[in-house]
Every structure is written in structure tokens, then in C-alpha cells.
Amino acid sequence: MGEDDVLYKYRGIKEFRYFVDIVLNKRFYAAPYFDLNDPMEGHYLYNSGELDSDVRDLIKSQKEKLRICSLSKVADNELMWSHYAEGHRGVAIGVTVNESKHAVVPVDYDGPLQIERVGIHNATAQEILSHKLKVWSYEEEVRVFIRNKQYVDVKVEEVLLGRSMSKQDIGFIKKLIASVDESIEVKGASSKYD
Numbered sequence: 001m002g003e004d005d006v007l008y009k010y011r012g013i014k015e016f017r018y019f020v021d022i023v024l025n026k027r028f029y030a031a032p033y034f035d036l037n038d039p040m041e042g043h044y045l046y047n048s049g050e051l052d053s054d055v056r057d058l059i060k061s062q063k064e065k066l067r068i069c070s071l072s073k074v075a076d077n078e079l080m081w082s083h084y085a086e087g088h089r090g091v092a093i094g095v096t097v098n099e100s101k102h103a104v105v106p107v108d109y110d111g112p113l114q115i116e117r118v119g120i121h122n123a124t125a126q127e128i129l130s131h132k133l134k135v136w137s138y139e140e141e142v143r144v145f146i147r148n149k150q151y152v153d154v155k156v157e158e159v160l161l162g163r164s165m166s167k168q169d170i171g172f173i174k175k176l177i178a179s180v181d182e183s184i185e186v187k188g189a190s191s192k193y194d
Contacts, residue, residue, distance in 0.1 A: 006094040006157050007071035007142050010084035013091065013169060022093060023159075023180050027151040030067035030144065033129055038136060044128045045114045059115075062125030069144040069152040071095070073106075075160055076190055079138050088162035091173070092189060095154035102152055103145040105130045109137040158185040 009028060013019055022028060033042045042063050051059075072080055081088045097104050103126060113131045115124060126145050144152045159177060161170055177184050 004096060005073075006075075006096060007073060008075045008080075008092045008094050008160075009069075009071055010080045010092050011090050012084070012086035013089070013165075013173075014086060019091065019093075019173075020176070022154075023156060023177065023184070025151075026156055027153055028069045028071075028095070028144075030069040030146050030150060030152050032067055033063055036068065036070070038132060040112065040133055042129055043112045044131075045112050046116065050116060059124055059128070063129060065147055066125055066129060067146050067150065068129060069146070070139075071097075071142050071144065073140040073142055077138065077140070081162060081189065085162055088164040088189065089169075090162050090165070092160040092162075093156060094158040094160065095156050097144055097152065097154055105143050105145065107132050107136075107139075107141040107143060109134045156181065156184050158187065160187060160189040163189050 009022075011019055011022070018029075044059070074080070075092050075094060081090075081092070085091060105126065108131050110131060111133055113128050115128070129145070130143060132141070146152055159173065161173065174186050177186050
């Protein structure tokens with residue numbers, strides 16, 4: 001990833017206070033891995049007898065110290081709009097992340113990571129949490145990992161308005177953005193199917 005790559009967070013606006021928090025405070029919430037929506041999150045593979053309970057406990061402890069902000073490389077993914085932005089009634093917030101302050105890692109969709117005792121090191125938890133099942137590949141996810149805080153600082157570059165958003169919500173969002181930071185571009189979402 002590059003410093004200038006714009007990444008996207010799809011959000012509904014039913015919980016409008018979260019959108020306002022993102023825009024006003026230029027930050028995204030980072031969740032512990034066990035709060036994410038994939039039930040296989042944080043799972044890994046190992047050969048029977050190769051990792052004793054102390055090593056497994058160490059890995060679990062490492063994973064629990066990390067927090068994750070999930071973003072997408074793409075702004076025009078219909079499934080993402082449907083699943084995370086209230087069926088195009090929400091927004092996709094385009095941001096840049098300072099990679100010198102945060103670990104920004106593209107997700108590999110090759111299933112749970114296979115680890116060996118000889119390969120255990122401090123980055124193991126982050127590596128485990130950077131692998132997902134292929135079924136999730138449509139998300140084109142990039143993860144921002146942090147420790148010891150709940151929010152990832154971002155620069156909001158643009159706000160894409162869902163194609164099914166009400167005129168009232170569009171007007172309110174445009175007015176809000178203009179009063180907070182005029183450099184943030186506000187525009188309608190496009191579709192690769194238009």
C-alpha cells in the first residue's frame with residue numbers, strides 16, 4: 001500500500017453519530033478481532049502436537065492486544081454497499097492512512113494461516129489476523145492494526161453518497177462536510193454497472 005492510496009469504509013447512516021464522529025475527529029474505531037463479523041476470525045492451523053498450550057496462550061494474548069480497522073480498496077463494490085452501507089442508503093468514506101504510524105496490511109484470502117513453532121514471533125498475531133477464507137475476497141480488505149488505543153487516525157479525502165440515499169440526507173451530509181472541512185470531496189457513488 002502507498003501513503004496516498006485511498007481506502008474506503010462503508011457505513012450506514014442510521015447510526016449517524018458514528019459518521020459525524022469520523023468526519024469531525026478524523027478517525028475510525030478499531031475493534032478487537034473477536035468483535036468482527038467473520039466467525040473464523042483469528043483462527044489458524046498447526047500440526048497436532050507442534051504447539052503446546054503455552055504457545056497457543058501466547059498467540060491468543062498477542063491477538064487480544066491488537067485492534068483492527070477494516071477498510072476496502074474499492075469504492076464501487078455492490079456487495080459492500082449492500083452489506084455495510086444500508087443498501088446504498090449510506091456512505092463510503094474514502095480516507096488515507098499514515099503508514100508510518102499504523103501497520104496497514106492487505107488481507108490474504110488463502111484461508112487460515114498455517115503456523116509452526118519455529119515460526120512463532122511477535123508478528124504472528126498480525127499475520128494470523130491478515131488471513132481470511134476466500135469467500136470474503138469480494139471485500140478487497142485492507143486492515144489497519146493498532147495497539148493501546150481504540151481509534152485509527154485518518155485523513156478523510158472524500159465521502160461517496162449511496163445511490164438510494166434520500167435527498168434530505170444528501171443535503172445534510174453536504175452541509176455538514178462543508179462546515180467541517182471544505183477539502184473533503186462529496187459526490188455520488190458510481191457503479192461499474194452504470
